Amino acid sequence: MTIREEALEAHKKWGGKIEVISRVEINDRHDLSVAYTPGVAEPCLAIQKEPELSYSLTRRSNLVAVVTDGTAVLGLGDIGPEAGMPVMEGKCALFKEFADVDAFPICVKTKDVDELVKTIYHISGSFGGINLEDISAPRCFEVERRLQQICDIPVFHDDQHGTAVVVGAALLNALKVVGKKIGDVKCVVNGAGSAGIAIGRHLLRLGLGELVMVDRAGIVARGESWLNPAQAEMADITNPRDLHGSLADAAKGADVLVGVSAPGVFKPEMIGSMARDPIVFPMANPTPEIMPDEALAAGARIVGTGRSDYPNQINNVLAFPGIFRGALDCRASKINEEMKTAASFAIASLIPENELSETNIIPSALDKRVARAVADAVIEAAKKTGVSRLPL
Numbered sequence: 001m002t003i004r005e006e007a008l009e010a011h012k013k014w015g016g017k018i019e020v021i022s023r024v025e026i027n028d029r030h031d032l033s034v035a036y037t038p039g040v041a042e043p044c045l046a047i048q049k050e051p052e053l054s055y056s057l058t059r060r061s062n063l064v065a066v067v068t069d070g071t072a073v074l075g076l077g078d079i080g081p082e083a084g085m086p087v088m089e090g091k092c093a094l095f096k097e098f099a100d101v102d103a104f105p106i107c108v109k110t111k112d113v114d115e116l117v118k119t120i121y122h123i124s125g126s127f128g129g130i131n132l133e134d135i136s137a138p139r140c141f142e143v144e145r146r147l148q149q150i151c152d153i154p155v156f157h158d159d160q161h162g163t164a165v166v167v168g169a170a171l172l173n174a175l176k177v178v179g180k181k182i183g184d185v186k187c188v189v190n191g192a193g194s195a196g197i198a199i200g201r202h203l204l205r206l207g208l209g210e211l212v213m214v215d216r217a218g219i220v221a222r223g224e225s226w227l228n229p230a231q232a233e234m235a236d237i238t239n240p241r242d243l244h245g246s247l248a249d250a251a252k253g254a255d256v257l258v259g260v261s262a263p264g265v266f267k268p269e270m271i272g273s274m275a276r277d278p279i280v281f282p283m284a285n286p287t288p289e290i291m292p293d294e295a296l297a298a299g300a301r302i303v304g305t306g307r308s309d310y311p312n313q314i315n316n317v318l319a320f321p322g323i324f325r326g327a328l329d330c331r332a333s334k335i336n337e338e339m340k341t342a343a344s345f346a347i348a349s350l351i352p353e354n355e356l357s358e359t360n361i362i363p364s365a366l367d368k369r370v371a372r373a374v375a376d377a378v379i380e381a382a383k384k385t386g387v388s389r390l391p392l
Helices: 003-014 029-033 041-049 049-057 079-099 111-125 139-150 157-179 192-207 229-237 248-250 268-270 292-297 319-331 336-351 369-384
Strands: 063-068 102-107 129-132 156-158 186-190 209-214 256-259 277-282
Touching: 029 336, 041 049, 063 079, 063 111, 063 139, 063 256, 079 102, 079 156, 079 319, 079 369, 111 129, 129 139, 129 157, 129 319, 139 156, 139 192, 156 157, 156 319, 157 256, 157 319, 157 336, 186 192, 186 248, 192 209, 192 229, 192 336, 209 229, 209 248, 248 268, 268 292, 277 292, 319 336, 319 369, 336 369
Parallel strands: 063 102, 063 129, 129 156, 186 209, 186 256, 256 277
Antiparallel strands: none
């Protein structure tokens, strides 16, 4: 069987990838009275007086909602909330497996931003954090922004920030291999949607020297009529030389080429036109913008993709479990930029400098050390920036 056929059969057999398991035993009347009525009234009344006790008297302190509207599921597009459920269940399984975070999938039947925000806000009191997933751009930017304003728990759109954090870690180590400083390099990001824009912003925070964004209509530049509001904001902080034209024009002389776009759009001649020792991250899934062997043959020094069957897999699972583990452990009110930056450096640090190579710039997605290292870095950043709500 192919992996797709095997996956379908496995999902039929599993009947779902997660389940709810009780943390208490109820074997007699006394157990029932303590766990449920009448005893359960006491924690209810305590929380009524002091809502913060919901973190210590319920599972809220370790519970994350994984929420989608099904409009941008993997590379499948707008397939609806029910069809997005297998991905949300998978995400919950990864939360538990890699960071012992209990996560619950919530698939919402609306494409209306107001309704989506209202729905998530109204259930937020049951959770310690909200992981937004597979919501289409540019709506996802507004949904996240508005929720961050009104919720008192972390709200994190993983398609944006998880991807950005791992790309940042991979780039930090790749630049060490090729002997370049991040402030001296030009990076082109192809795909000016949610992931591309988040990657661009994150790399700039890491100190990137020059960033050029490209979308299907061409280079993101001030004054272009086709820009959406999020792209227009990026035009104001990128493309300092005011380049116009195509992806091929943008790639000339670039040190780094990142793809979060579509299969096959990186051509060998584009790689050949880049600066010395090109770093290429074609991350479209399952088929990248250029296959690694083709990119290497065209002159790329380092290649990283989203695939597990090639070296340097750039996978969100390196970021989101540890980020939420850290945010929950310090009861952070938000996940801020400093916490994301700390996460990138923590991931990068797990590859000792004497072990860095063209095929070893990022830890394995299955490396169980990563989540704890990221969590510790996130907690420290949260404390330093005042968003931790637990005693220092």
